[in-house]
Amino acid sequence: MSSQSTxxxxxxxxxxxxxxxxxxxxxxxxxxxxTPLMLExxxxxxxxxxxxxxxxxxxxGSERAFAAGADIKEMKDKQFAEVYTSDFLQNWTRITQxxxxxxxxxxxxxxxxxxxxxxxxxxILASPTAVFGQPEINLGIIPGAGGTQRLTHAIGKSRAMExxxxxxxxxxxxxxxxxxxxxxxxxxxxxxxxxxxxMASTIASKGRISVQAAKEAVNSAYELPLGExxxxxxxxxxxxxxxxxxxxxMGAFAEKRKANFTNN
Ligand code: CO8
Numbered sequence: 342m343s344s345q346s347t348x349x350x351x352x353x354x355x356x357x358x359x360x361x362x363x364x365x366x367x368x369x370x371x372x373x374x375x376t377p378l379m380l381e382x383x384x385x386x387x388x389x390x391x392x393x394x395x396x397x398x399x400x401x402g403s404e405r406a407f408a409a410g411a412d413i414k415e416m417k418d419k420q421f422a423e424v425y426t427s428d429f430l431q432n433w434t435r436i437t438q439x440x441x442x443x444x445x446x447x448x449x450x451x452x453x454x455x456x457x458x459x460x461x462x463x464x465i466l467a468s469p470t471a472v473f474g475q476p477e478i479n480l481g482i483i484p485g486a487g488g489t490q491r492l493t494h495a496i497g498k499s500r501a502m503e504x505x506x507x508x509x510x511x512x513x514x515x516x517x518x519x520x521x522x523x524x525x526x527x528x529x530x531x532x533x534x535x536x537x538x539x540m541a542s543t544i545a546s547k548g549r550i551s552v553q554a555a556k557e558a559v560n561s562a563y564e565l566p567l568g569e570x571x572x573x574x575x576x577x578x579x580x581x582x583x584x585x586x587x588x589x590x591m592g593a594f595a596e597k598r599k600a601n602f603t604n605n
Contacts, residue, residue, distance in 0.1 A: 350378040353385050356538055359396040359545035361389035364403075371409035372402045374454045376432065378412075383435040390439055396545025396552065398439070399537045400462055401446040402455075404470070404530055410453030413480065433486045436461045440553050442544050446537035447471045447522070452510065457486040460495065463556060464540070465522040467513040468533040473521065474510035494563055495521045548586030548602035554578075 347353075352364040363385045365372040372378075382400075389395045402408055411430065419429065436443065436458070445462035452474045459465050459473075475488040483489060484505060493501040496519040504511060516522045526536045544552060554577040561570045581587050586602045593600035 348381045348385070350375070351381045351385060353388070355395075357542045357545070359394055360538055360541040361385070361392070361395045361398045362534070362538065363389075363398065363400050365401070365408055366403075368403055368405070370412070371406035371450060372455070373410060373412040373414075374408050374458065375412035375415050376430075379430075379432050383432060386435060386439050386443075390441055395441065396547075396549060397541035398441055398443045399446055399534065399541050400443055400458075401534050401537065402448065402451075404448045404468075406449040406455070407445070407447040407451040407471070408455030408458055409450045410455050410476070411486075430485060433457075433461075440556065442541070442552060442556055444537045444541055446533045447473075447513075448533050453477055453484065453488070454486055457484060457488050457491070460487055460491040460521070463559075465516075466533050466537050466540070467516055467522040467525045469513050469525055469528050471513040471516065471522075471525070471533075472510050473513075473516050474508070475505050476508040476510070478506060478508040491563075492521070495519070546602075548584070548590065548600075549604040550584050550586055551581055551590075554581060 350365070350367045352366045354362045354364075356362050363382065365378065367373060367375070367378055386398070389398045423429070433454070442464070443462040444464045444466060445459040446466050447459050448468035448470050450472050451459050452472070453476055456473050456475055475484045475492065477484050477488065484492075489501070489505055492504065496504075500519055503509070513522065513525045517525045526533045558574045558577050561573045565573060585605050589602060590600045
């Protein structure tokens with residue numbers, strides 16, 4: 342794992358033995374997601390993905406902002422030819438290819454690309470202070486990193502249309518009621534990160550192979566028709582009987598003891 346000094350716009354640490362914490366750290370710009378910042382997130386994700394000790398990742402920002410969107414100042418003078426031919430912001434897709442689970446711990450603003458970044462994670466935990474939104478329409482653009490797709494899957498067409506077309510923000514409470522976040526944690530500074538780390542530790546204590554298979558199977562529910570998804574689920578289920586972790590998990594249950602997974 343890299344030390345914090347490797348990065349300019351994020352901090353990385355390992356607050357629990359098997360958990361990587363990535364903290365966006367561009368406070369003056371409310372963690373606006375500039376290209377250099379996104380490249381650093383990608384590098385930190387690569388490092389966590391390639392570190393055999395890491396079983397889960399937490400991505401967070403500050404109390405004031407998870408991220409207030411893509412960097413508007415970086416984008417404002419760009420021309421069509423440039424954004425199109427360079428596939429501008431294609432480096433936002435790396436996070437969706439990570440095989441280890443990622444929990445977004447959201448406090449404050451998660452707007453535009455910030456909301457999309459949270460939605461690209463596997464689980465979202467929100468502080469009561471979290472404010473979500475897709476305000477791109479106010480800038481003369483539309484969401485470009487999943488805001489029209491993942492948000493619609495998560496909260497349904499009518500609500501997604503309202504949010505995307507009016508550009509209005511929505512609260513942590515609404516996000517919870519609509520199913521965008523798995524839950525809103527209690528009040529207090531740092532509480533959402535604490536809860537996310539606890540959840541990440543729990544996930545990291547399971548067998549890595551079954552965790553990865555479970556993530557792939559759940560994600561396929563977004564990509565595949567039901568019949569294909571069910572087929573993939575079975576294809577992922579059967580080979581788990583070739584793992585030591587399956588023998589250990591079921592053996593431990595029968596012997597009334599805690600399973601000790603060895604990830605093989
Ligand atoms: N980009 C750049 N700078 C920003 C951004 C941003 N998204 N958000 C805030 N900042 C900067 C401000 O310019 C300000 O800088 P300075 O002090 O130098 O003037 C500083 O952060 C603090 O912001 P404010 O003074 O505005 O703070 P307030 O508390 O008054 O307001 C808000 C907070 C409401 C969050 C406000 O800053 C705001 O509305 N920000 C913009 C929100 C927004 O429109 N986000 C969407 C951006 S577009 C986008 O995300 C498209 C994603 C497409 C991805 C495609 C991938 C393929």
